Amino acid sequence: MNKLETLPYRGARDFYPKDQKILNYIFNIWREAALESGFEEYNGPFLEPFDLYAAKSGEELVKEQLYSFEDRGGRKLAIRPEMTPTVARMIAAKSKSMIKPIKWFSIADFWRYEKPQRGRGREFFQLNADIFGENSVLSDFEVFTLGARIMEHLKAKPNMYEIRVNNRLFMDFALEKIVGFSSDRKSIVMRLIDKKNKMAPGEFEKALVDSAKATGTQVQKLNELLKFDLNNVRKLADENRGAKELTDFFELAKKSDYAEIFVYDPQIVRGLDYYTGLVIEQWDKNPKNNRSMYGGGRYDGLTDLFAGAEPLPATGFAMGDLTLINFLESWQLLPQFKNETAALVTVLAGFTQNSVSISETLRKSGIKTELYLNDGDGLDKQIGYANRKEIPFVLIIGEKEAKDGKVMVKNMATGEQTACGLTEMNQILDTLWKA
Amino acid sequence: MNKLETLPYRGARDFYPKDQKILNYIFNIWREAALESGFEEYNGPFLEPFDLYAAKSGEELVKEQLYSFEDRGGRKLAIRPEMTPTVARMIAAKSKSMIKPIKWFSIADFWRYEKPQRGRGREFFQLNADIFGENSVLSDFEVFTLGARIMEHLKAKPNMYEIRVNNRLFMDFALEKIVGFSSDRKSIVMRLIDKKNKMAPGEFEKALVDSAKATGTQVQKLNELLKFDLNNVRKLADENRGAKELTDFFELAKKSDYAEIFVYDPQIVRGLDYYTGLVIEQWDKNPKNNRSMYGGGRYDGLTDLFAGAEPLPATGFAMGDLTLINFLESWQLLPQFKNETAALVTVLAGFTQNSVSISETLRKSGIKTELYLNDGDGLDKQIGYANRKEIPFVLIIGEKEAKDGKVMVKNMATGEQTACGLTEMNQILDTLWKA
Numbered sequence: 001m002n003k004l005e006t007l008p009y010r011g012a013r014d015f016y017p018k019d020q021k022i023l024n025y026i027f028n029i030w031r032e033a034a035l036e037s038g039f040e041e042y043n044g045p046f047l048e049p050f051d052l053y054a055a056k057s058g059e060e061l062v063k064e065q066l067y068s069f070e071d072r073g074g075r076k077l078a079i080r081p082e083m084t085p086t087v088a089r090m091i092a093a094k095s096k097s098m099i100k101p102i103k104w105f106s107i108a109d110f111w112r113y114e115k116p117q118r119g120r121g122r123e124f125f126q127l128n129a130d131i132f133g134e135n136s137v138l139s140d141f142e143v144f145t146l147g148a149r150i151m152e153h154l155k156a157k158p159n160m161y162e163i164r165v166n167n168r169l170f171m172d173f174a175l176e177k178i179v180g181f182s183s184d185r186k187s188i189v190m191r192l193i194d195k196k197n198k199m200a201p202g203e204f205e206k207a208l209v210d211s212a213k214a215t216g217t218q219v220q221k222l223n224e225l226l227k228f229d230l231n232n233v234r235k236l237a238d239e240n241r242g243a244k245e246l247t248d249f250f251e252l253a254k255k256s257d258y259a260e261i262f263v264y265d266p267q268i269v270r271g272l273d274y275y276t277g278l279v280i281e282q283w284d285k286n287p288k289n290n291r292s293m294y295g296g297g298r299y300d301g302l303t304d305l306f307a308g309a310e311p312l313p314a315t316g317f318a319m320g321d322l323t324l325i326n327f328l329e330s331w332q333l334l335p336q337f338k339n340e341t342a343a344l345v346t347v348l349a350g351f352t353q354n355s356v357s358i359s360e361t362l363r364k365s366g367i368k369t370e371l372y373l374n375d376g377d378g379l380d381k382q383i384g385y386a387n388r389k390e391i392p393f394v395l396i397i398g399e400k401e402a403k404d405g406k407v408m409v410k411n412m413a414t415g416e417q418t419a420c421g422l423t424e425m426n427q428i429l430d431t432l433w434k435a
Numbered sequence: 436m437n438k439l440e441t442l443p444y445r446g447a448r449d450f451y452p453k454d455q456k457i458l459n460y461i462f463n464i465w466r467e468a469a470l471e472s473g474f475e476e477y478n479g480p481f482l483e484p485f486d487l488y489a490a491k492s493g494e495e496l497v498k499e500q501l502y503s504f505e506d507r508g509g510r511k512l513a514i515r516p517e518m519t520p521t522v523a524r525m526i527a528a529k530s531k532s533m534i535k536p537i538k539w540f541s542i543a544d545f546w547r548y549e550k551p552q553r554g555r556g557r558e559f560f561q562l563n564a565d566i567f568g569e570n571s572v573l574s575d576f577e578v579f580t581l582g583a584r585i586m587e588h589l590k591a592k593p594n595m596y597e598i599r600v601n602n603r604l605f606m607d608f609a610l611e612k613i614v615g616f617s618s619d620r621k622s623i624v625m626r627l628i629d630k631k632n633k634m635a636p637g638e639f640e641k642a643l644v645d646s647a648k649a650t651g652t653q654v655q656k657l658n659e660l661l662k663f664d665l666n667n668v669r670k671l672a673d674e675n676r677g678a679k680e681l682t683d684f685f686e687l688a689k690k691s692d693y694a695e696i697f698v699y700d701p702q703i704v705r706g707l708d709y710y711t712g713l714v715i716e717q718w719d720k721n722p723k724n725n726r727s728m729y730g731g732g733r734y735d736g737l738t739d740l741f742a743g744a745e746p747l748p749a750t751g752f753a754m755g756d757l758t759l760i761n762f763l764e765s766w767q768l769l770p771q772f773k774n775e776t777a778a779l780v781t782v783l784a785g786f787t788q789n790s791v792s793i794s795e796t797l798r799k800s801g802i803k804t805e806l807y808l809n810d811g812d813g814l815d816k817q818i819g820y821a822n823r824k825e826i827p828f829v830l831i832i833g834e835k836e837a838k839d840g841k842v843m844v845k846n847m848a849t850g851e852q853t854a855c856g857l858t859e860m861n862q863i864l865d866t867l868w869k870a
Binding site for chain 2: 003004005006007008009010012013014015016017019020021023024035036037038040041042043044045046047048049051052055064067069070071072075077079089090092093094099101103104109111113122123131134136138139141142145149252255256257305306307308309340341344347352353356357360363366367368369370371373374375376385388389
């Protein structure tokens, strides 16, 4: 038989313990910040009926990026490429009996068939945080500030990132009333705006003419719109609900702890089709890494797609692990993760049982303990193992210790050895390790 | 367009917050117990090359239960049905530069195409814990006792479950030397023994004759073997390594804290092909629910399947969430999960900003806080929301409080209201909530 490859599938990641520590660090902060804001954790299946994505997830995602296949019973399935359709389905199923607003978050993994590159893999993890059943601007503010609070927990400073805000309703209004695009052109233009940042100079204007049949005046007016500031928007607040929401949002933001974080940006429209109001994108301000990290926004009415469901307003965002890890690395915000094991209990032939008992005692008092696993190895080799694994204390039980009912505690940093009783040993480890 | 269904895919589960709390409770205990024993956390991809399972996972798993498909580039993939092939691949890739023994655990989700029933779904979670690079019986004992320690953390008592132990090497030896099966029959017989518990009386004997061409004497001798106790095994310890390992294992077990938990059972052989030594299965002792909960064992040599890898001994087990939840429910061991949010901050028109600030202050000091999200609703409705969500404290900031720089703290249990400054409010919540 041919030998197997040890590489993972392209775009997938193996998380060795040092990588998993980074993930856990991020997951713990995601969870902690979301719980602090009163969000409740949920999760959904990794596989969903294909139709769930066909409905609203956007053409690129479904036609090019979805992993879909038939199960052994001929049922068409897809691996989830995002959480929003799942959470909308779950809410639609039970919202009538739930207390609203519903504030939910999840931490889950997703797959998209994309070309792997820096900050993008085929498998990725996301925090999804959403509020269902409330359409106030305050609920958008609440969910978007969770993003900022997470960044604060991760020790990011306002010079490192910003959250750019726009409104789909406003863009819809402005593209028609200010720029003069007819309804059927607007979604094409919206998609071009979403990609503008990745285009070469002139390419955007060319695409507007080619795909959206824009006139010269329209190109010019659109470029003016894309330079709007909040003053321009505020003047339209009486005419358009989207402009009013933007005005109210920044009223809240500028008096909050996150005044520096939120900025108005008319170029933010988001790629997915289901957004209906305020939208955000978080950007890394690092000149070497200046790019969008994650996004979100209001998507009222997604639950309407489901049989028997009540229509519910909704707003949320999804923050991925890949761009976040790049961000934390480039700003040097990742902590040093220390070895978690406090003690190695050695095993000497004839006294293995004593060592097993001691390791159990330590573990029961919550001290992270390794038991050496081969009593055929000499003590030097066992101590060497503790040294290489950076375990700070070694406990030795030989003939003398067993007879005296004691344990020899060796402090690996100082080399000091103390023979002590069990209670004393527990105290030493507890005190020294926690120090 | 037709409306979408709100049901998840058959055999998949939606984890609403109350379900997710149970999962998190179990995951936290899995992680805590594994870290206490000095295991390090890792994870691998959800999709793997199909060939990884074709090699060693066992016929039933690959031919009937695997979710497999081709990606858009024509590469044959599978959704992981178990962790062992992934962890063997990851270890094989890097073991030469790793400190051994390697003690690893992971918490991950898996899929198998099976008929959903009580304790079995198509999607399930597992803790996998393994030790690579050590073939001592002590290393088997170390990994198997982690299972028992987890049960202890989950408050299970020795009357509720047992871990049945056998040895593949010993069974291999006994089937040939004691029962007289030729090499080519042994794997068929092994598979029948694995299924014996689910068979009707007489069915096992009939299958032995039909599939393994067993003689009457062989059937009789096999039935005697399946009634062996440790004394029978001990007598063969000089002749067979498997018998020696069983003897040594119970020598360790009977002097440990888990003397009552581990029992010898010659009927335990485990279904998967890759086991090579000691094997275990944990059984629920509840008469209404008497069945196998999870299993594990030694599987030396799995890393040999990979190109460039060194051969490594290995031992481990996988504990699933579904049978465990059934176990905890039937023995009434699941705790009551209380609401985690300590306070609701109300929002009154004109003072929304004050409420936003206060909720931020509370969250920054780690107090789980909900902000009411619609300042158009009256105070009664807002307090009613806190009541329905069982949030123990309501904080009110109206005109008077804003002017005085105070917050009205309402204790929902007593109805008591106290106007206090910010420091005082923090103290009250901190003290009362943690009490």
